[in-house]
Amino acid sequence: MKFVRGFGRFWYDLIIGDDWKIAVAVVVTLALGTGALLAFGVTALVLTPLLGAALMVAFAIAVVIDVRGR
Amino acid sequence: MNAAAWGLGAAVLPAAIVEAVEALTIVLAMGMTRSWRSALLGVAAALVTLAAFTAAAGYALATWLPEAALQLAVGGLLLIFGLQWLRKAILRSSGRKAVHDEDQIFAAEVAAARQAGALKRSGLDWFSFMVSFKGVFLEGVEVVFIVITFGLSAGNLPVAIGAAVLGVLLVLVAGIAVRGPLSKVPENTLKYGVGLLLAGFGTYWAIEGLGIFTESRRSLDWPGADLAILVLVAAWFGLSRLLVRMLRQPTPSPSAPGGRP
Numbered sequence: 001m002k003f004v005r006g007f008g009r010f011w012y013d014l015i016i017g018d019d020w021k022i023a024v025a026v027v028v029t030l031a032l033g034t035g036a037l038l039a040f041g042v043t044a045l046v047l048t049p050l051l052g053a054a055l056m057v058a059f060a061i062a063v064v065i066d067v068r069g070r
Numbered sequence: 071m072n073a074a075a076w077g078l079g080a081a082v083l084p085a086a087i088v089e090a091v092e093a094l095t096i097v098l099a100m101g102m103t104r105s106w107r108s109a110l111l112g113v114a115a116a117l118v119t120l121a122a123f124t125a126a127a128g129y130a131l132a133t134w135l136p137e138a139a140l141q142l143a144v145g146g147l148l149l150i151f152g153l154q155w156l157r158k159a160i161l162r163s164s165g166r167k168a169v170h171d172e173d174q175i176f177a178a179e180v181a182a183a184r185q186a187g188a189l190k191r192s193g194l195d196w197f198s199f200m201v202s203f204k205g206v207f208l209e210g211v212e213v214v215f216i217v218i219t220f221g222l223s224a225g226n227l228p229v230a231i232g233a234a235v236l237g238v239l240l241v242l243v244a245g246i247a248v249r250g251p252l253s254k255v256p257e258n259t260l261k262y263g264v265g266l267l268l269a270g271f272g273t274y275w276a277i278e279g280l281g282i283f284t285e286s287r288r289s290l291d292w293p294g295a296d297l298a299i300l301v302l303v304a305a306w307f308g309l310s311r312l313l314v315r316m317l318r319q320p321t322p323s324p325s326a327p328g329g330r331p
Contacts, residue, residue, distance in 0.1 A: 015147060017154035026150050034283050044290040051277045052302055056309050059153055067317050
């Protein structure tokens with residue numbers, strides 16, 4: 001059990017790191033993009049740059065929240 | 071080599087250099103204060119473990135996942151991982167996080183090595199062995215992660231591996247020449263650059279991979295195809311500079327020690 005917990009902790013620290021909000025921002029934005037793709041049939045050439053911009057906004061919000069909370 | 075392969079090499083090489091410099095500092099501290107033989111055996115054991123891990127993870131990902139799913143999973147992980155690097159670079163540039171200082175880290179490792187008691191068994195100094203193993207393995211896993219995610223997404227694992235090996239060799243040669251921690255390597259700038267590249271490529275592949283949810287299960291197309299990566303890296307750079315400016319810690323004026331003009 002200790003090994004499993006340590007193994008999980010290792011990967012969490014490696015990928016998620018100090019600020020989990022960034023991972024949440026990425027996952028939520030990609031999920032919303034998938035929704036737009038499937039539900040509204042937004043074309044790829046429109047969706048891809050829009051999602052790219054959305055990821056940047058989500059990252060900026062996560063960083064600002066993190067800094068303000070310190 | 072095409073433009074994508076050069077981009078791949080340009081991202082993996084500095085990442086490998088940065089992590090190798092950090093690992094070298096730890097190994098040097100153990101070798102110079104305790105036992106070179108044990109420290110180098112720790113390095114060898116870590117390298118063997120890393121090679122096995124790279125082969126297993128690379129094979130499993132490349133074999134089991136279809137292309138779009140691979141781009142989504144690997145691109146998503148690369149993006150989250152890269153944004154952590156970018157976040158730290160922004161915090162360091164804005165004065166909200168201490169910059170990485172190899173001399174300081176080396177001094178701390180040397181002090182810890184001197185304080186630790188004798189741990190000799192079977193002719194090995196286990197403290198040196200374990201600290202070197204852990205240092206090389208942990209820094210190495212970050213490089214392996216970048217090599218696998220980048221190499222698989224770009225469809226060019228050999229270039230990614232070659233760039234990583236080159237980075238490690240460059241640091242090794244410089245370390246042997248300098249015989250001390252490589253504090254002159256601009257680690258913080260390199261990390262900033264790697265963070266931008268990981269964020270740019272990760273954004274491109276993660277979004278491209280959403281095509282796995284469509285009927286065709288094919289990757290989504292970006293306007294301008296691969297050229298979009300350049301635009302993304304430039305946009306991440308612009309955003310990071312904006313955030314650095316917004317979050318910059320006000321430094322007290324030298325003429326007004328009390329803080330007020």
